[in-house]
Amino acid sequence: MTGRNPAGGIALRSTRVMNLASFLTQASRRHGDEIALVWRDRTWSWADLEARVEAMAAALRERFGVVKGDRILVQSQNCNQLFESMFACFRLGAVWVPANFRQTPDEVAYLAQSSGAVGMICNAAFPDHAAAARRQSNALRFLVSIEPSAFGESYDALVDSHRGQPVAAAPVDRDDPCWFFYTSGTTGRPKAAVLTHGQMAFVVTNHLCDLMPGTTNRDASLVVAPLSHGAGIHQLVQVAKGAKTVLLPTEKLDVPAAWALVERWRVSNMFTVPTILKMLVEDPSVSHADRSSLRYVIYAGAPMYRADQKRILEVLGPVIVQYYGLGEVTGNITVFPASMHAADDSRDLRPGTCGLERVGMSVSIQDADGREVAPGETGEICVIGPAVFAGYYDNPEANAQAFRNGWFRTGDLGRMDAEGFLYITGRNSDMYISGGSNIYPREIEEKILMHPAIREVAVVGVPHEKWGEAGAAAIVLNDGCALTGDELKDWLKGQIAAYKMPSHVEIFDELPKSGYGKITKKLVKEALDARRAGS
Template sequence: MSAQAGTVLGGVAPQTTRVMNLYNFLNQAARRHGPDLGFVWGDKAWTWADMRRRVDAMAVALARLGVAKGDRVLVQSKNCNQMFESMFACFKLGAVWVPTNYRQTPDEVAYLAKASGATTMICHADFPDHIAACRAASPELARVITIGALDGHDEYDALVASHDGESAPAAGVERDDPCWFFFTSGTTGRPKAAVLTHGQMAFVITNHLCDLMPGTTNADVSLVVAPLSHGAGIHQLVQVARAVKTILPTSERLDVEQVWSLVALWRVSNIFTVPTILKMLTEHESVDRYDHSSLRHVIYAGAPMYRADQKHALRKLGRVLVQYFGLGEVTGNITVLPCHLHEEEDGDAARIGTCGFERTGIQVSIQDDAGEEVEAGQTGEICVCGPAVFAGYYDNPEANAKSFRNGWFRTGDLGHVDAEGFLYITGRASDMYISGGSNIYPREIEEKILMHPDLAEVAVLGVPDPTWGEVGVAVCVPRPGAEVTEEGLLRWLDGKFARYKMPKRVVFWEELPKSAYGKITKKMVREELERRG
């Protein structure tokens, strides 16, 4: 007999599911480690006590301006201490933090403002056009606070100074109260707001510490090399939970030498990044000129890492790589491949192509189109359940209906598990193409192409063909100074996989288009192919 709402189960009446307000992570760090440095940005530094005082002041300022529990606060900013603080100020009020990627256009951010229903905007002063576009699109956007002076707007640091020393109790929150609208990257359409909650995120933080960075303490140091608006922001929230010092590079764009110099200077022990950035970091000559022996966890996610790049990174950094697989909707919590399972040499122990096993408290199910679980070794859609799964998309019942089935969240990724439960991603369901009646998964072909010593990047996708339905096109980026031809590459690939999988065309570009988060997206590659005819 199932329990119904309001009934007594086992003699215990249902209780409200109050949970800790995530602001308390900062409060705890300040209480235990107040005088210690918490955030370093160039020649500026703040202790944990400084950070809490500034966040408390901004929370008071926002409340005086009318921001209340449940209100959405849009944040358009480069990486800076104010952006990081705004997260905790929103959490403290029970408001919803809605960060954007600062590289997005005014129209793109205006869409996020409207889709989120934001009533307040915190915007870096370098983006006045974004403010104008957001206000035009969303009349309900009642107030704008700028980071840096901009005529006609309240300035962030001035508000902090005017309320310095003031504080108020953190809002009481329940497990499913939203704290963060995590916008998807929109690789297959308009971005959607995944609703992350206080209870969900408490589990995510615990899980990250358990599975990605075991043994993390306040003696550790973390370096930011990606926008705080998405995965890097979640990673830094995890650092606050253990009072880990965060180092923020001063360069707006990736400066590889600066990254390695900061690793050496601050004895950095963990970094979160994506495969394309990790590739750039380990292929730059400066990696050999700076001491990076302090690194214990170099965490990469957002896309699978090609084996050739993985082996190179292991040769340069040692056994410090940690891979995880997880969409924004599951806040990164699906699988993990820890340091000790990253093998430099090929062989059975290397489990080439796996993204690891299920995260603690998470269950993965490979399902067919009918929602039935398939056997080990069979390809299907990767579905997941567990406390890290988001509450759903904000104000988007159609997307929610498509994304959940029988209680499982459908990732849209294809893959299979082996007999021991290690997951192998074949690709996005939307990436698969059918040629001559056969399903072709680009990931397998891309792995083989990247074993060619003269190629740095590749994307394979299916394009319409009158004879075969679809055929593969490989878009390749040669290494600097290398000369590779279509005929030569196809000859080199001959025999490395079944002939029906062989790309029918190969084109060479100087670089592949990437999203604002440094990921190669097939949608952008396809658009560029069409543009070039």
């Protein structure tokens, strides 16, 4: 957009920015024959990936009529095709809509419907997800299958048949969407956070500045989490610098295999969540692998217990980097670098901090009226800067709640000291984090209340040794009904994703309520704690 600046009469320049698919094209030009991607017993060079992405982009355009702005839903565990699909969508100016592959068919079908996706790329291992998406979404015109299936055209066959067809990167502006990053809300229904080309270019630069300085094409990154979320952002950063990406050979975390890959490929960085990092360090295989190549082991998504942090530092050395952020801010709120981590309690001068503001980002601790509070006082963590998303897709009510005076409201509570170190003290919502995944109780509660034997329910997060937090369901049965916790969990299977399943169920005669007759989560937690203490 061009125009006149009323303050100074200066003509404004266009907001056009680089299409993110150009990261791959640039890496191919500079490092064409070098290894870009490793998965199982195969490797792909940068030139290989560029050719495959261009061919898939041509197939999406010529075979299915995909144009700029179209949304493409992707359901798959990590594989080369999932990695490629991001860049094929970006290249066309289309929007990549990756699903968490662990979600149920109905949950993924909702993503298809709510995003307005015109097509779906789905791994052959998920026929029920493809069928559910097709049933629920009228906008869905085509299905592409990764590996042979009965429900869609073959991804690899489409690549082979469209090789050599040139597809230039679509022109994009800063605020053109490139990625719908689904994140749940207090209503329990996932919301599509709109990430844009200009925003993500800043995020890539910021990650390289704050999390992995000095990253080059000589580096390698191991992926131990789904590419659909934070790990996908992390790998986009690797492509920007020509660093190779190494995928685990299995769907589930295989710790000995992970350490073997670190040694074989001289892995220098990885993105993890505290639960995964804890498993990596506690497995005996860690002591048998050469880990000397590791420079940055990044963790985010949940707080880490101090005892775990000390153990990890003792095993891996001063290589761990923490950042705090949300999907809406693509992880870019604070950073606690490796140089500030300490295994020695006498050197840990700021226990519990999640670090300092990221470069280019500003954090404000605000009261209920949007006024900034004094250092040391608790309030809501709010943030502004180029990493903040464009808003929730087709959800004006959520946008009105999420922004105030230009600040994005995280919903987390915290305080900031006089030197700018941030400390998270709680959450405005009832959300809890289990194994790095944000879980919102209402969605689970609504499912539980569909059981004919249950009258009331409250799901809260409670401490869990392995996952950090896990769900506990407090239920009240209808008169004359009988139900055990195991029976309820068996009934819930297939209705909610496994990672959302409550770890245990407690039956009450009545749930604690406020003076207004509302179930109070704080009182429910206290009642559950009392039961656990007495058991």
